[in-house]
Amino acid sequence: MGTALLLFGTMAVFLIIGVPIAFALGASVWATIVFSPDFTVTTGIIAQRIFGGLESTSIMAIPFFILAGNLMTKGGISRRLVNFANSIVGGVRGGMALALVLACAFFAALSGSAPATVIAIGSMLYPEMVKMGYPKDRTAGLLVVSGGLGPIIPPSIIMVVYGTITGASISDMFTSGMFIGVIIMLVLMIVVLVLAHKEQWPKAEKRPTLKEFGDTFLRAIPAILLPVIILGGIYSGLLTPTESAAVAVVWALIAGMFIYREITVKDLVPIFIDSAKGAAMILFIIATSTAFSWIFAYSGISGELVHAIVGMHLSKTVFCIVVAIILLIFGTFLEGIATCVLMVPILWPIASSLGIDAIHFGMIVAISNVIGTMTPPVAVNIFSAASVTKLKMGQIAKGQIPFFIGYVLVFFAVVLIPAISTLFLG
Structure with a gap:
């Protein structure tokens, strides 16, 4: 008990005083080894575990997907996707809002990141929707929640991290995420249609013509091919998730430099630097969390926790509900990747002992982390939307409520009905 208090207590203190999560994890491990009488190992084990935590080919997919997402954003791919989405649904009341949801779904299949989406x-x-007369707070709120499709529709960084930690099939995670992502997209579209008629949102003066649809589709083909290459390579068995991520980088570079011609050689340096910074932050968290997870298991804390919870004779459903609530709470003040690498090593052994499917548990982890990006005080999606819209966080949080409720309802459906996560798995 003393070791557990020292481990979690020091980590909590570091987080409260504002120490970054990666350093807080590493420092709490160091403090536990140095000050706990139960340990005879030296602090050198920390470095071994940190480097060992990155010795995985699956983890290599993370920097590749981040780089591919940045190349796509700078290379004009996202703009073609937006135009294509608008040509599909732009002719009805609230059509631009529907296009926003659809464009976020398309971009989610490229980036894997909620803030980036x-x-x-x-x-x-x-800006265009506000000019047309769409309510600012509702539009910003819809943007926040629709951006939450990023980590659900594959490829997904959080799913790669989860698969690396638990050994779950990343391909199966992607398959499940695709199905659940489409459900979330449809729910958001239904909410949009209801609000559009209730609040009299603008309607386009004319429907896009067949010619306009054809033109936008042709221009979007290189962008649409990217998720086809990524997911097709994975599901066909020709590529691993890491290999597909590398291929995505190559195709995004080709599309941005030679097809759309919006990326120059000069642009590549800042793109590479930004991608390296983003990847380094995530990989550092994963590395130190590996040391944290090791000491958690080595000290016997995880075994005691598993026995204690199993002894409570909780059903699978009750345990999943408890985990969902815990993850939602952690998601309000921790970044999604940090929550995953901190909580999954603790919770997964318990879930496994209860016979909970790894993919079902993974989808609970992934979706709950996304909900955290929409929930203050951390709420990176709201911060990202505020930087784009210049609205206050309170306005955006209020505007997102109807869409947020729809997202949360899908989440609890996933929690309570495991078949939703495993329906299309072999």
């Missing part, structure tokens, strides 16, 4: 799509659609 919010910024990329919001910077293009929000």
